[in-house]
Amino acid sequence: xxxxxxxxxxxxVGGGMVGLALACALRNTGLRIVVIERNEPQVRKSLGxxxxxxxxxxxxxRILEGLxxxxxxQDDASPMRQMRIWDNQEAGGIRFDAAEIGEDxxxxxxxxSCTQRAMHKAMLESDDVEFCCPAEISSVEWQQDQVxxxxxxxxxxxxxxxxxxxxxxxxxxxxxxxxxxxxDYKQKGIVATxxxxxxxxxxxxxRFLPTGPLAMxxxxxxxxxxxxxxxxxxxxxxxxxxxxAFLDALNxxxxxxxxxxxxxxxxxxxxxxxxxxxxxxxxxxxxxxxAAHCIHPLAGLGVNLGLRDAMVLAQEIADAKRFDExxxxxxxxxxxxxxRLPDVLSIMGSMEGFHQIFxxxxxxxxxxxxxxxxxxxxxxxxxxxxxxxxxxxxLPVPKQIS
Ligand SMILES: Cc1cc2nc3c(=O)[nH]c(=O)nc-3n(C[C@H](O)[C@H](O)[C@H](O)COP(=O)(O)OP(=O)(O)OC[C@H]3O[C@@H](n4cnc5c(N)ncnc54)[C@H](O)[C@@H]3O)c2cc1C
Numbered sequence: 001x002x003x004x005x006x007x008x009x010x011x012x013v014g015g016g017m018v019g020l021a022l023a024c025a026l027r028n029t030g031l032r033i034v035v036i037e038r039n040e041p042q043v044r045k046s047l048g049x050x051x052x053x054x055x056x057x058x059x060x061x062r063i064l065e066g067l068x069x070x071x072x073x074q075d076d077a078s079p080m081r082q083m084r085i086w087d088n089q090e091a092g093g094i095r096f097d098a099a100e101i102g103e104d105x106x107x108x109x110x111x112x113s114c115t116q117r118a119m120h121k122a123m124l125e126s127d128d129v130e131f132c133c134p135a136e137i138s139s140v141e142w143q144q145d146q147v148x149x150x151x152x153x154x155x156x157x158x159x160x161x162x163x164x165x166x167x168x169x170x171x172x173x174x175x176x177x178x179x180x181x182x183x184d185y186k187q188k189g190i191v192a193t194x195x196x197x198x199x200x201x202x203x204x205x206x207r208f209l210p211t212g213p214l215a216m217x218x219x220x221x222x223x224x225x226x227x228x229x230x231x232x233x234x235x236x237x238x239x240x241x242x243x244x245a246f247l248d249a250l251n252x253x254x255x256x257x258x259x260x261x262x263x264x265x266x267x268x269x270x271x272x273x274x275x276x277x278x279x280x281x282x283x284x285x286x287x288x289x290x291a292a293h294c295i296h297p298l299a300g301l302g303v304n305l306g307l308r309d310a311m312v313l314a315q316e317i318a319d320a321k322r323f324d325e326x327x328x329x330x331x332x333x334x335x336x337x338x339x340r341l342p343d344v345l346s347i348m349g350s351m352e353g354f355h356q357i358f359x360x361x362x363x364x365x366x367x368x369x370x371x372x373x374x375x376x377x378x379x380x381x382x383x384x385x386x387x388x389x390x391x392x393x394x395l396p397v398p399k400q401i402s
Contacts, residue, residue: 004155007103008034010317010327011149012124013172015133017054017112018289018306019165020034024067025314027126034157035123036149037133038166043113046265047193050111053225055080055204055217055300057107058098059392060307064118068125069242072118078220079105080382081202105202106391107300109217109225140175146286160328161315163286164307168275170291187212188235189297190228192267193219195249197259199226207254207316213298214253217296224258226381228251229272236337239269272296273340279335280340286313293344296351301398304392305344312339343395 011024012019015037017338019129023035042050056064056077064070074144098106123129136152140162147155164172173180174348200218207214212229219225228250230238238249247264275294280287289306316336327333388394 006155006157008032008157009160010034010035010161010163011147011157012163012165013137014038014164014166014170014289014291015116015120015131016165016167016289017115017119018310019163020116020123021063021067021069021307022163022288022310022314023123023129023131024069024119024167025171025310025319027123027129029314029318031128031317031321033129034159035129035131035133036135036151037131037138040134041113041116044266044268045266046191047223047263048062049193049194049219049223049265050113051191051221051225051226051266051268052112053109053191053217054115055107055109056115056307057301057304057391057393058103058105060221060304060315061108061400063311065118068122069115069118070114072121073114073203075111076114076220078218079202079265080107080204080218081105083206084202085206085208087207087290096181101388101391101393103391105392106163107206109204109219111219112275125236138169139173142284144236145326153161159301160326161284161286161333162275163288164291165289165310165327166287168273168290169293170277170287172285173277173287176285178282178285178287179278181276181278185212185272185274186232187229187272188232188239188269188270190226190230190235190238190267192226193265194224194226194261194264195222195263196224196261200258203258205254205343209253215298215300216254216258217300224261226264227300228253229298235269237250245335274351276344280337281330283330283333284328284335288313288335290398292340299347299351299390301351301390302345305347308343308392308395309336309340309361312336 009031010033012035023033026033033237081098083096096344108266139150139154141148145161146158146160164170164220166172199222202218205216211231211234215227219224251261277292280292288309311337317327325332
């Protein structure tokens with residue numbers, strides 16, 4: 001392949017969950033897609049499971065079904081039937097139940113590596129997708145009608161559209177000169193697999209603490225995945241503990257709802273930031289997933305937003321092809337950005353609001369928050385609306401792309 005020059009209809013930089021979803025969505029359009037992924041898959045295990053898990057909301061399971069990914073994934077997915085949120089045990093908190101909106105689950109907990117494996121299988125069902133991994137881009141050059149992408153092995157790809165699905169620290173975003181608004185939460189998210197004494201029965205739990213939320217999420221085989229967001233100094237303290245001390249701290253903080261948490265696997269910590277690209281598109285460039293926006297994991301919606309980006313962008317590309325338009329032109333890409341911004345901004349806004357309400361300790365704020373939770377808990381209509389919105393069920397089902 002060295003020195004070889006080639007054409008691709010779309011080049012996707014980054015083969016994480018969002019880049020792969022985009023490739024899956026485009027695989028039956030007759031377009032030639034090249035995905036460039038820098039790293040071979042690496043899985044950090046915790047009690048034998050990938051310590052990185054994502055809650056895929058009910059509405060987005062429909063996307064994965066439509067993409068032909070869900071059939072490879074459903075045995076690894078653990079349903080979240082209920083979610084309980086509270087900040088102190090006396091107040092009782094609020095409970096969301098999928099049955100209240102006529103669904104079997106609010107979402108499904110899946111190890112990220114399982115999702116990626118399933119997407120990979122679905123993507124390679126088509127000969128029109130090429131997955132280059134490990135592969136590094138050495139340069140991109142913008143020309144009038146195309147982008148030239150030079151790989152480190154000397155191969156050059158010419159394409160009308162390059163898509164940045166290369167995560168929060170997107171290299172392509174920098175190359176395209178797109179700046180970001182950033183918000184450092186000064187927190188880390190500690191993740192690990194844990195084994196509680198009692199079965200979780202599909203319950204997810206989120207406890208809000210002044211230092212950040214602690215989520216206990218149901219996995220298969222009655223394991224749970226924790227995402228413990230804590231201020232940097234507290235996170236360092238928790239990461240520095242030996243296993244027994246960490247288990248004691250976890251039990252003390254989470255409480256006895258699932259009995260004693262008996263085992264915790266290896267921990268990993270991720271810095272938490274909020275980030276929004278000032279533009280999702282430029283002539284011949286589009287950003288999707290974390291490359292376009294990063295949100296606090298407290299509602300577990302980051303990859304869910306990215307999946308919706310991938311579907312909308314794929315639809316715009318496919319429509320442009322059908323109507324003989326150049327899908328790398330800004331006028332086409334703008335349609336993608338205009339459709340995605342309201343969803344992204346509203347989720348980012350609510351996450352920021354939640355974060356502020358639960359971390360600030362202004363006098364009286366706690367009382368207002370408890371009253372709000374009680375009101376929400378007592379009002380079926382508000383709760384149902386919130387559930388339908390946060391599970392993506394209020395959004396239109398994406399069309400099948402072909
Ligand atoms: C603790 C924690 C818990 C979370 N829980 C949830 C949850 O429950 N639900 C949810 O929806 N979201 C959750 N998220 C957010 C979610 O993990 C991210 O939104 C999601 O991983 C973003 O996917 P992505 O494909 O856009 O980016 P990434 O997963 O970052 O993938 C980017 C890919 O691009 C590759 N890459 C980078 N640079 C280059 C380059 N120059 N060339 C080629 N390849 C490159 C990388 O190797 C990587 O494979 C959580 C996040 C954290 C930190």
